[in-house]
Amino acid sequence: MTSLYVFTSIAVITSYLFNPEKTKKGFKKGWMKFSKTLPDYLKLLMIISVILLLSQDFIITYLSQDNIFIGLILSLLIGSVTMMPGFIAYPLAKILVNNGVPYMVVAGFVTSLMLVGIVTFPLEKKYFGTKATLMRNSLSFMVAFGIAILMGIFYGEVFI
């Protein structure tokens, strides 16, 4: 976080020394883009705060399946519709692993959590358009599936 501020400050100062006019224009552009999407960010935050109520117990119960493939499908689905910051997601993932949930299922959850954004759809749509957003997320779902299977193979949980 500090590095972001240091980097931004250096960028702004350098830019200003080279061309104050351009820098002001850059600020204006940045602000314009920010204010255009701020309502969407707010909406997103509100949705996430409700979704986070989906308690950790719920996720642990549903991912602790006897059948590894049912667990995988559930992990991909739950990961796609939820969204949580890393400092909540990873401790949860650790609990899952400690509870004996296969790495493949944990990987499905973690990667679809990061990659597939059903909640971020309205925001992504602004920048990518509906069609590209839809296709990118569908593809991401498959990528998450692929990574999970790979993980299962490496950890010796599935055999092909």
Add this chain to the structure above:
Amino acid sequence: MKKINKNYILFFAFVVFAIISYLASFDLGIRIWDNFLVFAKDMVLILPPAFILIGLFDVWAKNDQVEKHFGNTSNPLRFLWSILLASTTVGGTFVAFPLANSMYHKGARYSSILTYVTAASLFMIPMSIMEASMLGIRFTVIRLIGSLPFIIFGAILLEKYFEKTNYILPEIID
């Protein structure tokens, strides 16, 4: 008069709901608000500098430079640039979406920005370090290396489709 975005109204109702929840000790409402603060804190810290950088990128980055590294005439190295740029993007996809949009309108190819956006959610350095400490370095290494072919192949596949259908990304203008 400018029309007020309905999300602002919704947000106002949300804040009122939170205040009432606190006054009435309504547990569910308090928990929702606490969750909101967790994310809002990050947003407040990350978004202003991120959008300043995006604005500066917009005025300084020359179209031919973007095109050279991420665009039509470029070589496969553009995937490397996209992934490097992604791993250093703070804020993940929230910041990656607007930057990818800017890059596109400066001449970057679809496969470059798609690689960038996908990698921005998978390759974030601080998050990967945290993951390795929680789930073991092996997990993280398999995930990172294993996802590379999927990301690049997927990006190329989508690009083919978008180019065939002449799809154009929306532009954020006044």
